[in-house]
Amino acid sequence: MKTKIIAASFITLSSLLPLKASAQSITGLYVFGDSLSDTGNTFNLTGGLVNPATAIPPSPPNNPAGYYQGRFSNGEIWVDRVGQQLGLTSTPITSLFPTLDFTKQPSIPFPTQGLNFAIGGANSGEENAIVPNLGLPGVLQQVSLFQALLQANQQSLDPNALYAVSGGSNDFLFPKPSVDPTKPKPYENIAQSVSTLAAMGAKNILVFNLADLGTIPAATLNGRNPTELxxxxxxxxxxxxxxxxxxxxNQKANIIEIDIFSLVNRVKQNPSEFGFTNVTDACLAQFPIxxxxxxxxxxxxAFHPTTAGQKLVADAVLAATTPESPTTIGLLALGALGAVNSISRLKKKSVLNIMSKVTNK
Structure with a gap:
């Protein structure tokens, strides 16, 4: 019960009514984002199936300092946990299209339980901040690829699925030397991704805001300015x-905002409440201690939470998608009342980064 109470406080509802999504009614899980939500796409695209030790993120077998099965963490991430609780498997898109070229293989069987388009290093709109030379899609581009895939398979969007959108941190943590002022801003790209999904027919859309990038371990590395972040x-x-x-x-969609900003701040202020003893240092930076x-x-x-931190994100998502419990509904309603006119956020992942950058190699 304590977990649900904590998780509920980081959710902003689109109204005070019970969410349209529920564990029983959700038929698929579709994910668009960056390393916070990547369950293996970047790993696959950078040769992880051939040499996991040099892929991004490096995941050497039997190495306690390695990343877990292509995730940017030491274990399962929120997508894994939520999928398990909902009885759904969100297939990494690269498991179907190793090159992300849908036009060459448009007839591959379409997964029925969802797809994960999230790619570590993805910018909010176009391109990738960590692997810039492979043409990897940003978050908004991932949504466009989803549209293309539906069209190629002559299928319509599943309105009863849960759609998740996160991103934006890479735009700030790995800024380009020059920014085109005519290009959409990061928040506009994420909002456009949500709007596009809603226009396609998505009814339940999770949106994560950003954790305070000025307080993550990477904020003081490589010339970054914590105050500016x-x-x-x-x-x-x-x-x-x-x-x-x-x-x-303007659109008929149930937008469920997960307030990652407040979640991480509360963890930092009261670490013992969540079972942590260290909320400032990167575990990898202190290996083997x-x-x-x-x-x-x-x-x-320096950028990503441990699997224990990812579990908090999963708990918040599950609290938003399982309103069957009267207690949970009441807590969520109270949270919504207290959050009126406040920033409704969700956690986007604290960006992704290859281990070499994380350790300043």
């Missing part, structure tokens, strides 16, 4: 929340 985070989250409100008014107590660390590397 915190300001960028706050502006992104505030503008995203306003944009999502506008989408609600942290090897025996990885679950007590919130950060696995």
């Amino acid at each position: 915190t300001q960028a985070t706050q502006e992104f989250n505030s503008n995203l929340a306003k944009s999502l409100d506008a989408i609600r008014k 942290c090897n025996n107590d990885q679950s007590e660390y919130f950060f696995w590397d």
Whole structure:
């Protein structure tokens, strides 16, 4: 019960009514994002099936310091946990299309339980901040690829599935030397991704805001300015929340905002409440010291949470998608009342980064 109480406080509802989504009615899980949600796409695209030790993220067999099966963490991430609870398997898109070229293989059987398009390093709109030379899609491009895949298979979007969108941190943590002022801003890309899904017929859309990028271990590495990152985070989250409100008014979609910003801040302020003893350092930076107590660390590397941190994200998502419990409904309603006109956010993943960058190699 404590987990649900904590998780419920990080959810902002689109209304005070029970969510349209429920564990019984959700028929698929579709994910668009970056390393926070990547269950193996970047790993596959960078040769992980051939040489897991040099892929991104590096996942050497039997190495306690390696990443877990292509995830940017030391274990399962929120997508895995939520899928298990809902009885759904969200297939990594690269398991079907190793090159992400749908036009060459348009007739591959379409998974019925969902797809995961999330790619570590994805920018909010186009391209990839970590692997810039492979033509990997940003979050908005992932949504466009989903549209193309549906068209290629002559299928329509499943309105009873759950759709998740996260991203934006890579735009700030790995900024380009010059930014085109005519290009959409990161929050606009995420909002457009949500709007596009709603226009396609998605009824239940999860949206994650950003954790405070100025407080993650990477904030002081490679010349980054923590103060500027915190300001960028706050502006992104505030503008995203306003944009999502506008989408609600114009499109019939149940937008469920997960407030990652508040979640991570609360963990940092009260680590023992969540079972952590270290919420400032990256576990990998202290190997092998942290090897025996990885679950007590919130950060696995300088950017990403441990699987214990990812579980908190999963708990928040599950609280939003299982309103059957009267207690949960009441808690969510109270959370919504307290969050009126506040920034409704969700966690986007604290960006992805290859191990070499994480350890400043």
